Amino acid sequence: MLRYSLRSLLAHKLRLVLTVAAVTVGVAFVSASFVLSDTMGKAFDELFAGLAKGTDVVVRAESIDANATARGQVRPLDEDIVDTVRKVSGVAAAEGSVTGFALILDKDGQPIQPGGAPTLGSSTSTDSDLSGNFSLRSGQVPAAPDEMAVDAASAAKAGYKVGDRAAVIFEDGTEEFTITGIVGFGDTDSLAGATLASFETATAQKLLGKAGKFDQIDVRAADGISAVDLRDELAQALPAGTEALTADQVSGESAQAIRDGLGIFTNVLLTFAGVSLLVGSFVIWNTFNVLVAQRRREVALLRAVGAKGGQVLGGIILEAGLIGLVSAGLGLAAGVGLAGGIRSLLAAVGIEVPTTAAVVEPRTIVAALLVGVVITVVAAVVPAVSATRVAPMEALRTATPADGSIGRSRSTVGILLLAASAAALATAALLKDQLVLTGLGALAGFAGLVVAGPLLARAMAGLANRGRAGGGWSLAARNITRAPKRAAATALALTIGLTVVCAVAVVASSTKASVTDLLSGGNRADLILQAASPTGGVSPAVARILDQQAEVDAVLELRFSQATVANKSASIIGLTRDTVDHVMDLGITAGSLADFRNGSLLLSTKQAKQLDAGVGDTVTITFPETGERSYEVAALFERDALVGAGYLLTLDDYAGNVTSRMDAAVMVTAASGVAAGKLQQQVDDALADFPNVQVSDPTEFAKSQQASVDQMLGLVTALLALAVIVAVLGIINTLVLSVVERTRELGLMRAVGATRRQVRTVIRRESVLMSLFGAIAGVLLGTGAGIALARAMNGEGISSLDVPLASLAVYVVVAAVIGVLAAIGPARRASRVDVLRAITVD
């Protein structure tokens, strides 16, 4: 049987290639997801371990919120704690450091802005043992107030050399420095993509707004003292509110934080991989179904000459296993390449991720092989079992198997599932905030499509069954009706990808509409200022400059931080109290803005409902740096989406609890009588020193927000394109198999006068019908799910609903084109059928 299985595999190279390709693409996606996140994880591990080299213990302020250290949000220490630390026995050396916001400008005055990584400023270590693998590539460490060192990656990007002058933007404004050194980190040129400007320590403290403070103190143990012992020793000597950790703990903590972040990223990628695999399973399932059906006679012959059912089954499973194994191997190799491709794709939309040599963990290999082999074998088992049940003589008698019957119960169940899905999605859309119901509705919808698919395929073919039997769409439609299960499974592979694309498109479109609504709803600002990069911020100096412009009336600063309320993560905003009312209409529903002062807060109606709090009640916020603080609710507001947070504090209260002074946004209104264009011109001029600040009027702001939504949509669509490619392979596969199956029919058509073109047309139309069926099912389900999902995300700020009909129509047209393209090969094959062979009795 083994030899037989091998032979039968090799005898049909084309279908082998197509089947392998379907599995390979899915497996490649899975392995790429793992490889990419493992590689990134390793890059960060190396980085943190390298930076901590030579340091045994780290002293820093105690973190109140266990999660906050992950975000690096701890309060700075007084610098004299270094002296306390140095006096502890067993300390060989101790050095304080500060880190903060510093944006280096290039020679043209444009910011050197990495995609997703921060722009850092820091103090420079003078103790070479404590500086880890932080090393000078050229020049020397900065020693004077107007000197700085920059990381090698930024230097290369901007063309800076030692001796050049370069400007840097800080929280308090822009200053110019002489570059005295270019630094690297071991072999890497940058810290995980971040830019770094480092200064002599006292200068750094001043520039980063931490005069007399240190973020942390690095300590090296004397010879013979272990890091753990030294940590315990230090813990006793340190004042309350300070903690000592071994360097391993700290780098482990940082690496873990990064891994958690990457975990989300990996999960997103794996979701897309899952979609491709699901599509791939459909294709494989279908292929084996057809293969086994076509080989019924072969199987029957084997059975007739004495092969046991088990042997036949074993043979088919062995064949599937081999295909799975080969595909998984190819997929694994392709995955390593694809990981690089996804990285480039992310970089193209501004998400730069650090990298090192591609990491292929044993887990990745196991997952790839398992996924490839298991999916293929499972997809092959069911048709294989049914093949062995065929009585030998029956199979030998009938030429081609009939697959046209659809069980009544199957149809009933499918239609019920579809109805349930429609009801669930409609209910979810009406009720809003029904994420679970939406999920269930979408799942039921897909299950319904799978179960009722053959019925729907037949119905669709019925609609297309027009015109003359020999020409027109009729013959194509009837060929689909002949094997509706196969047609449905082929089409559904396309449905899966399109469902997700459409759902995402509806949500994205609704998000864009919400942005517009939002700005027209409560905004009174004439200009909105934001950092050009999502990871940056606006220096508070900007607000001070704007305050002095005659053309400017009100200036509102907005700062944004995460904290904990009632054991849940919450977004907190600090804003300029006096100008809130000038710049935005928050939609106060209870209480009064007049009562909003230090010690009180504004609470969104949504949060108020969750906390069961009202005006006059006290709300406790746990800040990561300073711990619990209580505020009296001054008023409730409705338009939380306008600011993006449910808790609003005065800027003073905020600054008392959050060290970073960077503004998330600055909003400005024009003085009376000043035209919008004039105001913008004036503001642009006044902020010439801040090229990282983007000044937009509300319309431009909305556009830029919408552009970033479009970018994410593009990214998701690109990732899902792989799933669509697998589906196309499936269509090609089904068509080729059915052409092979129908060789005699096609030959007969040719014999009685069908031209090659007519034969090609029939095949192409079958392909288009299947693609359209898949696409329409996907667009309908995806749109339904997308509407329900957008409604479910009402709480996340998607207040409007918008169905992008034009895009959806484009998807359907693209699907039809895909159908035409997928049919090219099979149709050509069909038109070249040897007429004589086809009509001669074998």
Added chain:
Amino acid sequence: MTSTSVAKPPRGTGQSIAARVEQATKTYGSGDAAVVALDAVTVDFAAGAFTAIMGPSGSGKSTLLHCMAGLDTLSSGQAFIGGTDIASLSDKELTLLRRDRLGFIFQAFNLLPVLTARENITLPLDLAGRKVDGEWFEKVIASLGLGERLGHRPAQLSGGQQQRVAVARALATKPEVVFGDEPTGALDSRTGAELLGFLRSAVDDLGQTVVMVTHDPVAASYADRVVFLADGRVVDELQAPTRDGVLEMMKRLGG
């Protein structure tokens, strides 16, 4: 589109030639392995007549039929349908010739399973985008006794009924020649006799031209003339054959 003259000359002796081959040679393979299937065959088939081609296995009878019908190409020599030299036609022209001017009945698998009997019959007309000649269609259907079966799919028809549908399909375009390749080969003798009766009446009553390959002397006896092939050559022929006459001839040929 010309169809056969209705004014019918005497059987098998008319001046009008429906199909003809001259010096038709067909070889398969090359060099030592070359097999000569047809060896400079020259023969013509009269319009309005029922001709059978007989010969032992490997005599080249099927190859001759296929080459005359534009399903296969000659290695050398010429084949004519009416006045058309089909050797000079492109693949597309051959296809249109088969569609518009010829009819076919194969031994088995004559029908597309997804089409009804009626749709199978009109398939060549549908492919051509031509209208069905209602009067002719009714005449053919009536003579074949297919009236009640037109809405059925091939799977719902018996073997004999399927072959009758195939005959109707072959006649639907009023072709110049109907070619049959062992049309009764897969039928039992009673059904086969019935089918041959229909072919006979297609010639007698509908004025059609039929050329049929067979190895069955009974089938051949329905024809006006039998052409005998052996080793790729025409070796003899019989006019107005009887079963015994054909058997005799076959014995002589060693078939």
